[in-house]
Amino acid sequence: MADVFAFVETRGPDVRKVGLEAVTAARQLADKFGSEVHALLLGPPGIGGKAAQLGQYGADVVVVVEHAALANYSPEVATATAADRIKSGGYRAAVFSTSAQGRDLAPRVAARLGASIVTDVLSVEVEGDSIVVRHPMNIGKVIATISISGTPAVIAMRPNVIAPAQNAKAGRVENAQPGIEPAAAKVKVIETKQGGGGKLDLAEAPVVIAGGRGLKAAENFKLVEDLAAAFGNAAVGATRAVTDDGWRPHADQIGQTGRLVSPELYIAVGISGAVQHLAGMRTSKTIVAVNKDKDAPIFKVADYGIVGDVFEVIPALTEAVREAKKHH
Amino acid sequence: MKIAVCVKRVPDMDVRFRIATDNVSVDEAGLKFDINDFDAWAVEAALQLRDKNAGSEVTVISLGPDVVQETIRKALSMGADRGIQLKADKVPFDGLAIARALAAELKTGGYDLILFGKMSPDTSNGVVGPMTAELLGLPCVSAISSLEIADGKGKAKRELEGAQEIVEFPLPAVLTVDEGLNTARLPSLKGIMAAKKKPLEVKPAQIPASQLTVRKLELPAERKAGRIVGEGAAAVPELVKLLQTEAKVL
Numbered sequence: 001m002a003d004v005f006a007f008v009e010t011r012g013p014d015v016r017k018v019g020l021e022a023v024t025a026a027r028q029l030a031d032k033f034g035s036e037v038h039a040l041l042l043g044p045p046g047i048g049g050k051a052a053q054l055g056q057y058g059a060d061v062v063v064v065v066e067h068a069a070l071a072n073y074s075p076e077v078a079t080a081t082a083a084d085r086i087k088s089g090g091y092r093a094a095v096f097s098t099s100a101q102g103r104d105l106a107p108r109v110a111a112r113l114g115a116s117i118v119t120d121v122l123s124v125e126v127e128g129d130s131i132v133v134r135h136p137m138n139i140g141k142v143i144a145t146i147s148i149s150g151t152p153a154v155i156a157m158r159p160n161v162i163a164p165a166q167n168a169k170a171g172r173v174e175n176a177q178p179g180i181e182p183a184a185a186k187v188k189v190i191e192t193k194q195g196g197g198g199k200l201d202l203a204e205a206p207v208v209i210a211g212g213r214g215l216k217a218a219e220n221f222k223l224v225e226d227l228a229a230a231f232g233n234a235a236v237g238a239t240r241a242v243t244d245d246g247w248r249p250h251a252d253q254i255g256q257t258g259r260l261v262s263p264e265l266y267i268a269v270g271i272s273g274a275v276q277h278l279a280g281m282r283t284s285k286t287i288v289a290v291n292k293d294k295d296a297p298i299f300k301v302a303d304y305g306i307v308g309d310v311f312e313v314i315p316a317l318t319e320a321v322r323e324a325k326k327h328h
Numbered sequence: 329m330k331i332a333v334c335v336k337r338v339p340d341m342d343v344r345f346r347i348a349t350d351n352v353s354v355d356e357a358g359l360k361f362d363i364n365d366f367d368a369w370a371v372e373a374a375l376q377l378r379d380k381n382a383g384s385e386v387t388v389i390s391l392g393p394d395v396v397q398e399t400i401r402k403a404l405s406m407g408a409d410r411g412i413q414l415k416a417d418k419v420p421f422d423g424l425a426i427a428r429a430l431a432a433e434l435k436t437g438g439y440d441l442i443l444f445g446k447m448s449p450d451t452s453n454g455v456v457g458p459m460t461a462e463l464l465g466l467p468c469v470s471a472i473s474s475l476e477i478a479d480g481k482g483k484a485k486r487e488l489e490g491a492q493e494i495v496e497f498p499l500p501a502v503l504t505v506d507e508g509l510n511t512a513r514l515p516s517l518k519g520i521m522a523a524k525k526k527p528l529e530v531k532p533a534q535i536p537a538s539q540l541t542v543r544k545l546e547l548p549a550e551r552k553a554g555r556i557v558g559e560g561a562a563a564v565p566e567l568v569k570l571l572q573t574e575a576k577v578l
Contacts, residue, residue, distance in 0.1 A: 011488075011491070072493070073493065075468065075469075076467075079462070099488075099489060100471060100486065100487065100488040100489060101488065103446075103454055103455075103458075103470060103471065104458060104468075104470040104471070104486075106455075107423065107454075107455035107456075107457075107458040107459045107462070108458045108459070108461070108462045108468065110424065110455070110459065111424060111427060111458070111459040111460075111462035111463055112462055114424075115424070115539065116422045116423070116424045116425075116538065116539040116540045117423065117424070117453075117455055117459075118453065118540065119453050119454055119455060120452060120453070120454075132543070135452070135453070136452060136548075137354075137450060137451055137452050137545070138339070138341060138345055138354065138449065138450055138452070139341045139449050139452070140548065141341070141344075141345050141547070141548070142345050142347070142354060142545050142546070142547060142548075143545070143546050143547070143548050144421075144542050144544070144545050145542070145543045145544045145545075145546075146421070146540050146541065146542050146543065147540070147541045147543055148539060148540055149539050149540075149541065150539030186467040186497060186498050187467045187468065187469060187495060187496070187497045187501075188495065188496050188497070189493045189494070189495050190494050190495070190496055191493070191494040192488070192491055192492070192493050192494075193491060193492045193493075193494070194490065194491045195490050195491050195492065200490075201489035201490040202489065202490075203489050204489065207577070250473060250487065250507060250508035251487040251490075251492070253507070256341060256449060257365060257366070257507045258507065264577050265571070265575070265577040265578075275341065275342045276341075276342075279341065279449075282551070285575075285577070286571070286575040286577050287551075287554070288567065288571070294556070299554065299556065300554075301551050301554070302554045303551075303552070303554040303555075303575065304554060304555065304557050304567055304570055304571070304575075305554060305555070305556045305557060306556070306557055306558060306559070306560070306563045306564070306567060307556055307558075307559045307560075308559050308560035308561065308563070309560065312560055312561045313560060313561050313563075313564065315561075316561035316564040317564050317567065317568070320564050320565065320567075320568045321568065321578065324568055324572065324578055325578075
């Protein structure tokens with residue numbers, strides 16, 4: 001049997017986009033093996049209502065585990081439940097997400113299984129008996145091709161490299177119990193604070209607008225926020241210089257020590273393009289830069305550049321994007 | 329409190345890397361190495377806890393060839409008390425192999441707290457901390473950006489995508505450190521002198537076979553040269569047209 005396991009990340013009552021990406025990646029692998037995808041959906045009562053959606057994205061079986069204590073992430077419950085299922089299911093591969101939760105969970109599950117893991121996976125292939133993945137190293141300046149000989153091969157996909165794709169399968173629901181009683185967990189997430197209602201996340205937004213020191217002051221980030229609002233599907237990020245100065249929270253930092261993003265469109269506003277920043281955004285599909293210094297390194301990676309004052313260019317761009325969106 | 333901090337020696341990333349002739353490693357010639365930033369923040373967190381809790385001790389552990397002694401000495405010069413080198417010819421890519429070697433050492437240490445950086449920029453896999461915790465059967469909180477420890481319990485904050493988690497845990501525990509927790513102190517001249525006399529034990533590492541094989545390393549394709557669309561607000565209409573018709577993202 002060479003079925004493929006997918007861990008579906010949830011937050012509260014919702015399935016996260018990376019969860020659908022994990023199911024899609026698992027589906028692609030299972031199609032190569034001619035096997036099934038079994039998705040694990042873990043969350044508060046009612047989460048089972050999302051099972052049909054996972055069937056649409058290619059899950060043959062959806063294992064649903066509902067418990068009131070799973071409104072917040074529980075590392076120990078998630079680890080035990082996923083590891084038990086992977087052991088009993090004899091899977092060839094187990095697919096997770098390289099999100100904040102996945103980075104916590106996937107290595108724990110792998111260690112419990114005695115399996116090695118590759119995170120931040122860019123692509124997956126099957127070659128003979130091995131699963132072969134591509135993985136960025138040295139802040140994306142080197143790409144490694146790694147073969148995984150162990151079974152199961154545990155991988156965590158980088159967000160946004162596989163678009164969730166519909167490929168309807170049965171999505172048979174199996175209800176299951178948590179791997180340990182949630183009350184017995186030692187580590188307890190006592191609160192999940194949502195940052196800003198409905199705000200798009202940097203790793204998931206199709207458009208990212210990021211601001212740097214060229215904005216000159218924290219309050220001028222309004223220009224960036226206005227441009228993001230004009231797009232309607234954009235998240236706002238910042239450089240390390242800006243987060244170190246406290247203009248924006250650390251969680252918004254894009255770069256080597258911060259978030260890695262690869263949106264469809266990345267707009268760098270008043271960002272010079274330090275190596276540490278480029279590490280976090282160079283895989284974006286289209287990059288636009290606006291900077292007053294024509295020699296700024298950001299223009300070397302930008303597809304389109306405008307040399308000019310961000311305080312003139314960005315309001316004009318915001319207006320033009322608003323107009324363009326109106327005619328769609 | 330007995331605190332262990334696992335640290336890694338990593339190259340400075342601000343260079344153009346070259347692939348070595350074996351095609352599976354980075355050419356180290358000319359690279360500058362230092363302690364991983366995330367690990368330096370972990371050392372700082374350990375030192376702050378030690379200084380608040382009388383009778384505490386901070387042990388710094390690094391796996392690798394003798395050059396990692398420099399990295400251990402750096403942490404000792406920041407103020408850590410003693411070092412352990414788990415001697416190995418090289419550091420494997422496989423985080424499970426590293427975690428097993430570290431766990432074998434850590435399990436005998438009686439540590440209340442074991443700290444890691446959340447990841448290292450070279451291998452960029454970010455799995456050794458949580459894997460070690462699992463092998464030791466200890467509670468683990470990864471990528472923390474705040475930390476309070478009191479009465480054998482801890483409370484930490486984790487940054488998620490667009491949210492934060494507040495997490496409580498008992499000691500002993502394994503924590504991995506994110507940016508924002510603190511600013512690492514620089515070693516003082518006195519610290520550097522003192523570090524030379526601090527104990528640094530060398531033990532052979534037990535590194536198991538790996539299930540991962542690095543088949544090749546490559547440099548990513550360079551981005552196609554972009555173009556300057558124009559200057560100032562006057563260039564905006566042309567940019568919008570390109571985003572619509574050429575890049576098709578608007």
